[in-house]
Amino acid sequence: MTLSPKDASQLTREFCGLAPIVPVLVIEDASTARPLAEALVAGGLPALEVTLRTPDALEAIRAMSGVPGGHVGAGTLITPEDVRAAKAAGAAFGVSPGATDELLAACEAEQLPLLPGAATATEAMRLLARGYEMLKFFPAEASGGAPALKAIGAPLPQITFCPTGGISPANAENYLSLSNVLCAGGSWVAPKDMIAAGNWDGIELLARQAAQLGGSA
Template sequence: MTPNEQSRQTKELCGLAPVIPVIVIKDAAKAEGLATALVSGGLPVLEITLRTPAALDAIRAMAKVAGGHVGAGTVLTADDAKRAQDAGATFAVSPGLTDTLITACSDIGLPLLPGAVTASEVMAAMDAGYDMLKFFPAEAAGGAPVLKSLAGPLPQVTFCPTGGVSTANARDYLSLPNVICVGGSWVAGDADVEAGNWSEIEAKAREAAGLARA
């Protein structure tokens, strides 16, 4: 799978809902209930970060939920990509982009949403064949004003900003022509997940799904 094909698929996924929940899960036993609540609330695309020992088991459980598209975040190496795919992930998200990761995801046919912040990083990703990118860490890197500025010289690239995105600023990003969706952790907060408060999470998902894009 070429980078161009990967970007086409990740762009389609990003277009399914205005928010992709970014999930750090500590207990895989909560995964299926969490995914069901999010998908039922209108957020079918889920990013499970590979930051905990439970992440791969969580991906396996979430992949069983009808209507969901489960991906792995914080994919840094070829091994990360392979283990994520074997667990059932249908796409990968990375904070950056390396030649090793490009080759690995291309070889195994795993769509990759790579991260970029600066104009040079975006141009390097474009040279590699990617035009759907993660903008991370969004707020720390300057937020919506920076993305708006990048749209001028690089209008052919679209983004999913992640990192510091919340209900307070999500619309600022979604109003930009080069933003398809945002990634955020507010929909599935630690307290609600630990308590198994699926009705509250579904309500937050429904609210997030109603956020307007440009």
């Protein structure tokens, strides 16, 4: 049994709709994963993306998956092996910088909802043709920022985006104000120095501030 792209997009849309910001996390030490997730969830950011860029990433996903109220996804999915490992670690959804047929097929086979990346109208159209309607716009700032995403959205109103890459408190509202944007991915809510210091109260405060972006209550 496989997960259809349409159903995958609906599930991914639900995760993305939980808060205006999805924290993009690079975790060096899995022992910090659970308290980090607890701080972010307490601050109002329940959907979390753990990037598969460190040796401890999969263990971090395992630890975070047990946090009440949290929904942990695996980012930087590149290969079918990444997909299977992420699913086995307890990831509720996946995120990729781009999309290949092999990656999409693996996510569908593993029933892992995917937020696939696209940076151009052609890439977005190819994913839409397959049935994906909830996409990641990446790298957002390097690809033209909010003006580019607004322009892409004009002829493709069926697609909703989560822009990621270069998003900060200074420009997040530019994206969140667009009609084709549901949320944005950002790493500023979990600074490396705060994680290393175990400053969970500080991270919770950053999360609370981020949760207010885009007019969210």
